[in-house]
Amino acid sequence: MTQPMRNRREALRLAGAGALAAWAGTALAQAPRAPRLVTISGAITEVVYALGAESQLVGTDTTSLYPEAARQTPKVGYMRQLSAEGLLSLKPDAVIATTESGPPVVLDQLRTAGVRLELVEADHSWSEVQRKVAAVGRAAAREPQARALMARLDAAWAELQQRVAASPGRKPRVLFVLSHSASPQVSGEKTAANAVIGFAGGVNCLSGFQGYRPMTAEAMASAAPDVILTTTQSIEAHGGAEKFWQRPELALTPAYKRRALVTQDALLLLGFGPRLPAAVGELHQSLRAA
Incomplete structure (x- = not known):
């Protein structure tokens, strides 16, 4: 191959590479940006x-x-x-x-x-x-x-x-306590806690009202929960499980006599996200063992 032919081929190669690079740059510029x-x-x-x-x-x-x-x-x-x-x-x-x-x-x-x-x-x-x-x-x-x-x-x-539907025995009566502050609340109907208790094979022992209301001694005595369910954040706010149990309202419950307490991270338990199957599965096992 003569030198002029080599030069011409090299020029064509470079021109082709330049065109390809320009096309790629244009395509990249036109590609949709991932939404923020x-x-x-x-x-x-x-x-x-x-x-x-x-x-x-x-x-x-x-x-x-x-x-x-x-x-x-x-x-x-x-x-x-x-x-x-x-x-x-x-x-x-x-x-x-x-x-x-x-x-x-x-x-x-x-x-x-x-x-x-x-x-x-x-x-x-x-x-x-x-x-x-x-x-x-x-x-x-x-x-x-x-x-x-x-x-x-x-x-x-x-x-x-x-698996939950096939579990034998009586459904445990569960009381959910939200106590991230000095004024504990208990959950009624139309709450995330009420829903997950049911999904896990338990029964919310409080009904007749929607949302949350203050935890009182009268409510605890009539609810008679087998198990207390709360968040790990509630336990941390009280300074540990022993201090949590020192609340006088809880002493009126069957759960208190057995110290039947189940805790889960608040976001895991109540968030209704992609970890919900894992959260409910863990809760189901814990309620059966409590």
Whole structure:
């Protein structure tokens, strides 16, 4: 091959490489940017990590404590006390929250600013978990991954419910105590605690009211729980299990005589996220053993 031919071939090669590089650069510039996400719910944040979309997180609320990496994300405040200014400063493409988030005026301001808002209904059901996974899949542009995750979670949930249904014996009467402060509350109907107790094969020994109300001696005596269920945060707030049992209201219960106490992390127990099958499975075993 003559030198002129070599030079011509080299020139063509370089020109082709340059054209390819220019095309790749244009394609990269035109490729859609991964949506920037803010999550308002510890459980929704967990879904983001479960889908491998954590690099898209630009902010989370203060209930987003799991996994450990979520603690290091920029915080936008408590889910019920949000600020539009703080949220918008993070320039999110989408904010994913539950219907328990607010105040409503802040959510309206986000919509007005053109931010995509995914609001998941919080009704303390397995469907709530499904809706959270689907919402994150849509907002993060990871719908195939969301469908695959939901298939795995649905299978785990179905197996767990069969196991709970097959458990022999009387269902334990359970009282949930929320005591992160000096004024303990007990849970009635339409609460996350009421739902998980039922899912785990127990019976909430308090009914006839919705939400939470103060724990009183009269309520404890009439409820007659076999087991007290509370959060690890409640026990820590009291300075340990022994100090928790020193509350005079609890001394009136059958659970007190047996020191039947079951604890779980608050987000794991009440968050209704992708760890719900594991949380309910653990609770079911603990209630049967208490």
